Amino acid sequence: MQISSSIENNRTFFQKKLRPDISFDVVDRNLMIGGRDACLYCIDGFTKDDTLLKVLQAMSSIETAQMPDNANDFAALYLAYGEIGLETDSDALIIQLLSGVPFLLIDGYAQALTIDCRTYPARGVSEPEKDKVLRGSRDGFVETLVFNTALIRRRIRDPKLRMEIMNIGESSHTDIAICYMENRVDTELLNRIRTRIQKVHVDALSMNQESLAECIYPHKWFNPFPKFRFSERPDTSAASILEGNIIILVDNSPSAMILPSSVFDIIEEADDYYFPPLTGTYLRLSRTVIFFLTLFLTPLWLLFMQNPGWIPEWLAFIRVTDEIHVALIYQLLILEFAIDGLRLAAVNTPSMLTTPLSVIAGIVLGEYSVKSGWFNSETMLYMAFVTIANYSMTSFELGYALKFMRVLLLILTFFLNLWGFIAGTLIAVGCLVFNRTIAGKSYIYPLIPFHWSELKKRLLRNRLPHEEKNG
Structure with missing residues (x-):
C-alpha cells in the first residue's frame, strides 16, 4: 500500500498493522505541526530520545503559513538532522520502523518522513574470548x-x-x-x-x-x-x-x-602477524604440526599397541605397562565422548563454580579413573594431549572435523589393523583433496594445484608489505 495524503487513512492503516494498543513498545504520538495533524511512530528502546526530542522541538514553532506543499521541501526547511529519508511504501516503512527507525506522518503529505535516530542495546567491543592474541588490538565484534x-x-x-x-x-x-x-x-x-x-x-x-x-x-x-x-x-x-x-x-x-x-586460511591466526617473521613462522609451523598430531597421534599409537613387534627400541616406552582391563579402543572412544561431555558441562557451569568443579573433575577423571582400572595412564596422557591440541585451532568447526576423522581412523584401525589405518588416512586426505571452497577452487591450494611460491607464503611468515617497502 502507498502512503495516503490523508492522515486519518494512514493512521487507521498503521493502527491495524502495528496494534500499538496491544504492543506496549510500539509508540504512536499524535502531534500538531504547522496547524496540521501529524503522527509519530517509534519503537521504545530503539530510539535516541534526546535526538528525537530536539527534532520535534525544531518543528513545534512552525506556523501554518510556513508549511510547504510537499514533504521534500518540509524536510529541507525544517529537519536539520542528517539522517532523514522519504518513503511512500507502507510495507517498507513498517520494516524500517521495526528495525528502529521512527517515522512521521503529516496530513496533506503522501510521503512519510523517516528519522534514523535509532540505537541498539550493545555490549562493549572487548576482546573476544576465542580469538585472543598475545599482542595486538583488544577490540572485537559485537551483536550490532x-x-x-x-x-x-x-x-x-x-x-x-x-x-x-x-x-x-x-x-x-x-x-x-x-x-x-x-x-x-x-x-x-x-x-x-x-x-x-x-x-x-x-x-x-x-x-x-x-x-x-x-x-x-x-x-x-x-x-x-x-x-x-x-x-x-x-x-x-x-x-x-x-x-x-x-x-x-x-x-x-x-x-x-x-x-x-581454504584450510590454510582457517589455520591462520592473528598472532602470526603480530610477531616478527621468525616468531610468526615458528608459531605457524607449530600449529601445522599440531594439526597432524591431533589427527594421527592416538590412531597411530593404537596401531602400534595392536602390533607390538613394530615398535622400535627407541619408542619402547610407549608400550602399556599396566594391566589392561578395558580394551584400548573402548578407552579411547569413551574418552573422546567424555571430553565433549566435559566441554558442554563447562559451558553450562556458573562461573562461580568453575574452579571447584574443575578440580573435582580433574581428580575423579584423572587419578581415580586410572586406579579403578577403567583407563590406563598412557591412554589418559595421549587423549589429554589431543584435547589440549584441539584448542590450538581457533576454528571450532576444524577442531570437530579432525575429531570425526580421528574417531573414524580409530575404528578402522581397530577392525582392519594396518589396512584400516591406511583406509582411514585415505578418507581423511580425500575429504581435504575433494573439498572445494565456495569459489569452486581447491580447498588445499597451493598444494593442489601445486604453487611453490604461494606455499612458502602459507608456511613461512614473510615480511609485511610495509616492511618490504620501507626496507
Whole structure:
C-alpha cells in the first residue's frame, strides 16, 4: 500500500498493522505541526530520545503559513538532522520502523518522513574470548551490525571499501552487510554470492551466520571440513578484505564470515602477524604440526599397541605397562565422548563454580579413573594431549572435523589393523583433496594445484608489505 495524503487513512492503516494498543513498545504520538495533524511512530528502546526530542522541538514553532506543499521541501526547511529519508511504501516503512527507525506522518503529505535516530542495546567491543592474541588490538565484534562495520571502516580508510546492505527473512528481516574492496575482489564470486543471498527464502536466520551459510552453500553434510572461516576480530577481517576476500556480517552476530576460505586460511591466526617473521613462522609451523598430531597421534599409537613387534627400541616406552582391563579402543572412544561431555558441562557451569568443579573433575577423571582400572595412564596422557591440541585451532568447526576423522581412523584401525589405518588416512586426505571452497577452487591450494611460491607464503611468515617497502 502507498502512503495516503490523508492522515486519518494512514493512521487507521498503521493502527491495524502495528496494534500499538496491544504492543506496549510500539509508540504512536499524535502531534500538531504547522496547524496540521501529524503522527509519530517509534519503537521504545530503539530510539535516541534526546535526538528525537530536539527534532520535534525544531518543528513545534512552525506556523501554518510556513508549511510547504510537499514533504521534500518540509524536510529541507525544517529537519536539520542528517539522517532523514522519504518513503511512500507502507510495507517498507513498517520494516524500517521495526528495525528502529521512527517515522512521521503529516496530513496533506503522501510521503512519510523517516528519522534514523535509532540505537541498539550493545555490549562493549572487548576482546573476544576465542580469538585472543598475545599482542595486538583488544577490540572485537559485537551483536550490532553498525558497530561492526565501523570497526572495519576505522582500519580501512579507502573510498573503494564497499559495504552493501540487504535483509533476509520473511519474519526477521535480518540485516546483512557484504564488505569488500571494489578494486581487489573477485567480481564473479561477488556476483554469485550476492545472487545466492537474494534468492534465499527463509522465515528467519535463527542461527545467524550458520543459517546463512547453509542457505547460500548447501554443501554435502558428510564432509566435515568447514567451507567458511569465522572471526570475531576486526583486524583479521580488515586484513582479509585487503587481500581481496569478501566479509559477510549478520546483525545480532559478533562474528564475520570470510569468503572464500581454504584450510590454510582457517589455520591462520592473528598472532602470526603480530610477531616478527621468525616468531610468526615458528608459531605457524607449530600449529601445522599440531594439526597432524591431533589427527594421527592416538590412531597411530593404537596401531602400534595392536602390533607390538613394530615398535622400535627407541619408542619402547610407549608400550602399556599396566594391566589392561578395558580394551584400548573402548578407552579411547569413551574418552573422546567424555571430553565433549566435559566441554558442554563447562559451558553450562556458573562461573562461580568453575574452579571447584574443575578440580573435582580433574581428580575423579584423572587419578581415580586410572586406579579403578577403567583407563590406563598412557591412554589418559595421549587423549589429554589431543584435547589440549584441539584448542590450538581457533576454528571450532576444524577442531570437530579432525575429531570425526580421528574417531573414524580409530575404528578402522581397530577392525582392519594396518589396512584400516591406511583406509582411514585415505578418507581423511580425500575429504581435504575433494573439498572445494565456495569459489569452486581447491580447498588445499597451493598444494593442489601445486604453487611453490604461494606455499612458502602459507608456511613461512614473510615480511609485511610495509616492511618490504620501507626496507
